[in-house]
Amino acid sequence: MESNFFSGLRQITEDCNVLGLPVSELAFSIISAAKKYSDEEIIDVFSRLPNEVAVEIRRQISDYEVTGQYCAVSSAGIADFSGLMRRISQLI
Structure with missing residues (x-):
């Protein structure tokens, strides 16, 4: 059975492809x-x-x-993803 995350990944990948975004943007979206x-x-x-x-x-x-540290800058301001990156780095 497919996980919700895997289903969401398909949509993220499709959106990035349609918009012509680079792999780095796709990776950040997945993270x-x-x-x-x-x-x-x-x-x-x-x-x-x-x-x-x-x-x-x-x-x-x-x-x-x-x-x-892992931060993203957007029109909404700066978001700190350091905790999430710590978690992901321990998992993969």
Whole structure:
């Protein structure tokens, strides 16, 4: 049975493809969506990602591990994803 996160991943991927966003944006969208899901769902989904997306997520995790901080800047302000990145880095 397909997890809710995997179903959401399909929509995220489709949206990024339609908008022509780079892999780095797709990776960030997947990371930010992970906060809503269980550890098991995160492990399952991240193990099934296309290679180029998995490599980009690992790169972003590596950057987080060096700095200990992971923030995103948007029109809504700055969002701190450091706790989520800590959780993801421990899972994958």
